[in-house]
Amino acid sequence: MRIAKFLIILGLAFLIASYVPAPSSSHGNLVSGDRYHCFVVKVTNNLYVDVSGAENRNFSLYILDYNDTLIFLTDGSLxxxxxxxSWENIQQFSGVLSLPEPGWYGVIITSSISDPSFNMRYDLYLTHATPYFTPFLLFVLLETLGGILLLYRKYK
Amino acid sequence: MYPRLKKLKAIMELEIDTHYSFPLLETIVSLLVIMSFYYATKAGFFMYGEIPIEYPIPGQSLLDLLPKWIEMGASVLAGRVYDNMMVILAFFVPVLTALSFGRDMDAGAFKTLLSYPISRRQLFMSKELLVLATTCGISSVSVLVAIRTFEPGPVHMDIVLMGTAVLWIPAMIVSSITALIAIHSRSLSASLFGGIAVSVGRVLSPFLFKDMPDMLIAIMNPGYAINTYLSSIQSGEILYSIPVGMFIAFAIGVLLLIVSMVSFDRMEV
Incomplete structure (x- = not known):
């Protein structure tokens, strides 16, 4: 009986672990019309992105995979x-991005107006989206196993 | 060999029922799992805050930095998580060892235990193994799962070795010293406070004595030494002194374990 209780409590620990909030990265920057701002982020599961342009000004947002990020950094263009x-000419974006696989990705922001003298302020907020896949999977597995053991002992 | 293992298992089960009664073991294990993920989440995220953000960058340093950063990512993450977990274990290891040895001394339970057909060495080893498995074993596994969660890709052998060195060696030293204090003082409170003092002193020593030689830091606090190497200095001298210091710490740990086992053997009940 103790092993079943142990598995159930351990499973609950993994459930809490899967929802441990990730620290966020928050940036408020000025980007001029001819420049890109590139944030290289490591994503393990899903990425929560929230960007808004100040004073109702439009911007474009692109998400690149690692290889394309390297190409972008070499060429300086997309x-x-x-x-x-990609989202072009938007004032605000907020959402969880389901990325194809864990790895490094580029989050690129540029102003919609390609005038070098034009400066646009934006606010960017990035964080990992919860729950994390591996601990959540372990939670499901351990709870199932613990539940089966508990029922088996009860009816035996 | 098999009957001996069976006997060891039986003593461990008895030990779990007496000193790790429900829900103490479950609480400790759950706390260690949650703390591993908490530290891995923090360390996993901070990495991208440190990358330069604006393009173009003079000299294209991001292009040079990124592949190196990715290559070192798992080691840096593991170093930070192991270092933090070592601080958590600095509390758990002496407390559990003191409870395991000191409480039996205080309550006079050793007389009963030694009336069973078991040797003193088997009793000592089962107590020590349980403390180390509950603290370091669980932490090692949960940290590896946490690293796999936040740093996808193969877990290299160096990370596993790093974890072994950072978590197991200091725990072995602290646990042996706490057991020795319990054996000689025959008191729960003396072993509890003595063990915690040694453990906390070991963790804090590099912060208290800033001019401490690198090798001594690696002996006293391997997590601190590894992190210093990974995050900033990376000089050849420090890299050389870390494995040597860890090997010396391991030798000290084994020696202390043998000394405490011999003391336990000779102890009057």
Missing amino acids: ENTEPLF
């Missing part, structure tokens, strides 16, 4: 890249 997600 010409030879295929963004995984």
